[in-house]
Amino acid sequence: MSLYEDLVCRKESLALVGLGYVGLPIAVAFSKKVNVIGFDTNTEKIGLYKSGNDPTREVGDKAVENCDVEFTSNPDDLKRARFFVVAVPTPVFDDHTPDLTLVENACRILGARLSPRSVVVFESTVYPGVTEEVCVPILEKESGLTCGVDFKVGYSPERINPGDKEHRLETIIKIVSGMDAETLDCVAKTYELVVKAGVHRAPTIKVAEAAKVIENSQRDVNIAFMNELSMIFDRLGIDTKSVLEAAGTKWNFLRFYPGLVGGHCIGVDPYYLTYRAGALGYHSQIILAGRTINDSMGKYVAENCVKTLIKANKLVKGARVAILGFTFKENCPDTRNTKVFDIVKELREYGIEPTISDSVADADEARRFYGVELVGIDRITSMDVVILAVAHDEYKSFNRSDLDVLFGKGTRALLDIKGFLNRKEFEDAGYIYWRL
Numbered sequence: 273m274s275l276y277e278d279l280v281c282r283k284e285s286l287a288l289v290g291l292g293y294v295g296l297p298i299a300v301a302f303s304k305k306v307n308v309i310g311f312d313t314n315t316e317k318i319g320l321y322k323s324g325n326d327p328t329r330e331v332g333d334k335a336v337e338n339c340d341v342e343f344t345s346n347p348d349d350l351k352r353a354r355f356f357v358v359a360v361p362t363p364v365f366d367d368h369t370p371d372l373t374l375v376e377n378a379c380r381i382l383g384a385r386l387s388p389r390s391v392v393v394f395e396s397t398v399y400p401g402v403t404e405e406v407c408v409p410i411l412e413k414e415s416g417l418t419c420g421v422d423f424k425v426g427y428s429p430e431r432i433n434p435g436d437k438e439h440r441l442e443t444i445i446k447i448v449s450g451m452d453a454e455t456l457d458c459v460a461k462t463y464e465l466v467v468k469a470g471v472h473r474a475p476t477i478k479v480a481e482a483a484k485v486i487e488n489s490q491r492d493v494n495i496a497f498m499n500e501l502s503m504i505f506d507r508l509g510i511d512t513k514s515v516l517e518a519a520g521t522k523w524n525f526l527r528f529y530p531g532l533v534g535g536h537c538i539g540v541d542p543y544y545l546t547y548r549a550g551a552l553g554y555h556s557q558i559i560l561a562g563r564t565i566n567d568s569m570g571k572y573v574a575e576n577c578v579k580t581l582i583k584a585n586k587l588v589k590g591a592r593v594a595i596l597g598f599t600f601k602e603n604c605p606d607t608r609n610t611k612v613f614d615i616v617k618e619l620r621e622y623g624i625e626p627t628i629s630d631s632v633a634d635a636d637e638a639r640r641f642y643g644v645e646l647v648g649i650d651r652i653t654s655m656d657v658v659i660l661a662v663a664h665d666e667y668k669s670f671n672r673s674d675l676d677v678l679f680g681k682g683t684r685a686l687l688d689i690k691g692f693l694n695r696k697e698f699e700d701a702g703y704i705y706w707r708l
Contacts, residue, residue, distance in 0.1 A: 274458065275354055275355060275389065275391060275458055276457075276458045276461045276462055278354070279306045279307075279354075279355055279462060280305070280306065280465070282306060282307050284307075284353070284354040284355065285306070285307040285308065285309055285352055285353040285354065285355075286302055286306050286307065286308050286309070286353060286354075286355040286356070286357065286462070287308070287309040287310075287311060287349075287350050287352075287353035287355070287356050287357070288302075288308065288309070288310045288311065288341075288357050288359060289311050289312075289350070289356060289357065289358045289359065289360065289378050289381070289382055290311075290312060290358060290359040290360035290361075290374075290378060290396075291310050291311070291312040291314075291317065291318075291321065291343070291359075292312075292328065292359070292360075292361065293328045293330055293432060293606060294359040294395060294430040294432045295310070295312070295357070295359035295360075295395075296310075296321075296326070296328055296330055296331060296336075297330050297331050297432060297440070297441050298357060298359060298395070298441060298466075299339075299341045300331050300335055300336065300339045300341060301441050301442065301466040302465070302466055303339045303340040303341045304339075304340075304466070305465040305466060306465070307340075307342075308340065308341045308342065309341075309342045309344060309349055309350065309352065309353050310341040310342065310343045310344065311344055311345070311346075311347065311349065311350055312343075312345060313345060313347075313381075314345070315345045318343050318344065318345045321336055321341075321343040322343050324336050324337030327605070327634065328605070328606075329604070329605055330432070347381045347384075347385060348385065350381070350382060350385045351385045351387065353390075354387065354389060354390045354391070355390070355391050355393075355458075355462060356382060356390065356391070356392045356393065357393050357395060357428075358375065358378050358379075358382065358392065358393070358394045358395065358396060358407075359395040359396060359430060360374040360375055360377075360378045360396055361374055361396070361536055361608075362374065362375055362396045362397050362398055362540075362544070363536060363540060363608075363609070364540050364543045364544075368543045368547075368563075369543070369547055370398070370399065370543065370544050370547050372398070372402065372406060374396075375394070375396050375398070375402070375406075375407065376406065376407075376410060379407050379410035379411050379414070380410055380414050382411065382414075383410055383411040383412070383413065383414025383415045384414045384415065385415075386411060386414070386415040386417060386423055387423075388417060388422045388423065389422075389423070390422075390423040390424075391423065391424045391425070391426065391450075391455060391458055391459065392407075392411065392423065392424070392425050392426070393425070393426040393427065393428050393459055394407060394425070394426075394427050394428075395427075395428055395429060395430040396430070397429060397430065397484050397485065397488075397537065397540070397541050397544065398481055398484075398485075398544060399481065399485060399544040399545060399547060399548035400478040400479075400481040400482045400485075400548060401478060401481070401548070402481065403425060403427045403477050403481060404425070404451070404477060404478075407425070408425060411423070411425075419451070420451065420452070424450065424451055424452070424454070424455040424458075425450075425451050425455070425477070426448065426449055426450040426451065426455050426456065426458075426459040426477065427449045427477045427480045427481055428446060428447060428448045428449065428459060428463060428480065429447055429480060429481070429483065429484030429487075430484075431444045431446070431447075431487075441466065441467065442466060442467060442468045442469070443468060443469050444467070444469055445467070445469045445470055445471065445472055446463050446467045446469070446470075446471045446472070447471070447472050447474055447480050447483055447484070448460045448463055448471045448472070448473055448474065448480070449473070449474040449475075449476060449477045449479065449480035450477070451477060456473055460473055482545075484541070485541045485542070485544050485545040486545065487541075488537050488538045488541040488542065489541060489542040489545055489559055491528075491538050492533060492538050492539070492541075492542050492559070492562050492563065492566060493542075493558060493559060493562040494526060494528040495528055495529070495530070495531065495533055495538070495562075495566060496533075496561070496562030496563070496565040496566050497528070497562075498512075498516070498528050498529055498530040498531075499530045499531070499565050499566060499569055499708065500565055501515070501530070502530040502708040503572065506576075511695065511707075512530060512691075512707070512708060513529075513691045513695075513707065516529065529690075529691070530569075530708040531569075531689065531690060531708060532566075532569050532570060532573075532600075532610075532611035532612065532614075532661070532689065533566040533569070533611065534600035534601075534608075534609045534610045534611035534612075535600035535601060535606070535608065535609055535610075536600075536606075536608050536609055539566065539567075539600075539609050539611070540609065542559050542560075542562070542563055543563065545559065546559050546560055546563075567611075567614075569611060569614075569708075570611045570612070570613070570614020570615045570617075570618060571614060571615075571618045573615050573618075573659070573661075573687065573689060573708075574614075574615045574618030574619050574621075574622070575618070576687065576706055577593060577615075577619065577624075577657055577659060577687055578619075578622055580657055580685045580687065580704055580706055581656060581657060581685065583683075583685070583704055584656065584657075584682065584683040584684075584685045584704055585682070585683065586656045586657075586682065586683075586685075588622055588623065588624070589622065589623035589624070590623060590624070591624050591656045591657065592627070592654060592655045592656045592657075592680065593619060593624050593626040593627070593655065593656060593657045593658075593659065594626065594627045594628075594629065594652045594655045594657070594658045594659065594678060595612060595615065595616070595626045595627070595628045595629070595659045595661050596629055596630070596649070596652075596658065596659065596660050596661060596662070596667055597612060597629075597630050597632075597633075597660065597661040597662025597663075597664055597667065598610060598612050598613075598628050598629075598630040598633045598638055598644065598646060598661070598662070599612075599630060599632060599633045599662055599664075600612075601662070602662055602663040602664050602665070602690075603632060603664055603665055604632065605632055605633055605634040605637075606634070606637075607633055607634060607637050607638050607641060607642070608637075608641070612628075612661045612662065613642050613644070615659065615661065616628070616642075616644070626659075627647060627651070627652055627655075628644055628645075628646055628647065629646060629647050629648060629649045629651070629652055630646050630662070630664075631648070631649070631664075631666060632662075632664050632666070633646060649678075652678050653677070653678065653680070654679070654680035654681075655678050655679050655680060656679075656680065656682070656685065657685040657686070657687065658675060658678050658679065658684075658685075658686050658687070659687040659689065660686070660687065660688045660689060660690065660692075660693070661689050661690075662689075662690070663690040663692050667692075668692050670693075672697060672698065672701060683702070683703075683704060684702065684703045684704070685703065685704040685706075686698060686703050686704070686705050686706070687706050687707070688705065688706070688707040689707065689708055690707075690708075691707040691708065693705075695707070
């Protein structure tokens with residue numbers, strides 16, 4: 273019997289290596305069809321999963337509690353699996369070069385426990401060539417096995433969109449690839465068990481790796497264009513949102529909007545592609561230009577906060593500024609690579625220590641990674657400026673009276689970064705209103 277058939281008959285097990293925002297939904301989905309071992313080195317996280325808690329909020333507590341995933345932090349449990357999915361983060365260093373530390377460590381842990389007849393599929397975002405040129409040598413060294421003879425590899429880039437309840441693993445077409453036709457068939461059939469939208473069979477692993485990095489690079493460049501337009505229109509005294517609404521009436525106008533671009537996908541993936549291009553002697557122009565613009569937007573927002581304070585006749589140093597939202601995107605607790613912190617850092621340069629509230633964010637993560645203490649919105653009073661930084665549903669439901677109570681005496685100044693409030697309503701009420 274083939275490995276795929278053994279998985280379906282539950283004679284063999286599938287193991288997830290890395291149980292974060294990507295790995296957990298995959299593990300839960302596969303556990304409905306095959307035996308699943310869910311491994312993560314974070315013992316605290318494993319403890320939460322075993323008790324039926326989902327800190328990622330991607331699948332929910334009930335789904336975690338009722339699933340058949342065998343959660344473990346013991347790497348030796350991986351010896352009982354034959355099909356492996358590696359879904360660990362791939363961030364960048366401070367100099368924007370790829371940080372493959374976690375995926376390399378995952379290969380070391382897995383390689384030491386790899387058995388013949390195994391298939392290893394990587395989901396982590398990488399530049400073209402990492403699977404075969406970086407991961408395979410580590411797996412071979414640690415296992416003493418030979419790739420292509422004793423075990424096979426594939427690549428299927430993650431397309432999880434944290435916080436998105438509509439576009440899920442099951443409903444997004446999955447790109448799959450394998451080192452040979454047999455491996456590709458096994459990987460494709462295995463993912464077809466859970467991906468209702470179907471799979472796209474890429475001809476090579478490098479094609480699949482490249483497809484992933486350009487998906488987010490494309491979005492990054494388009495958002496950078498919108499951000500640049502917003503800076504131009506601000507100088508012209510034109511409302512960017514109104515311009516985009518007008519232009520959007522043309523059938524082929526691409527609907528992108530300005531904003532902060534953080535997180536561990538759009539704000540990171542382009543650097544993987546430009547790094548690989550640089551190693552081959554090509555210096556990216558458009559992609560890096562887009563990155564430069566998007567990485568500067570937190571500073572730009574902070575500068576406009578200061579300008580707004582001056583317009584409101586308020587002292588800049590020591591000003592009372594509140595920031596609502598700290599996660600990298602709406603309705604998601606993840607704060608990794610949040611560009612809201614860029615606003616915080618820049619405001620501190622002006623002698624402003626902002627008060628930050630976010631009921632969705634992982635407060636422990638915010639404290640551990642950024643030294644930021646999040647407060648309840650009930651503690652936000654007598655503010656000079658309020659910055660709506662993230663479009664959580666909670667904030668989008670606010671009316672003007674909900675925001676009125678956050679301010680002190682004098683002119684009220686509101687920075688609506690995502691532009692989800694009615695500008696005219698607030699300006700008519702005497703607010704100084706600004707948005708990208």
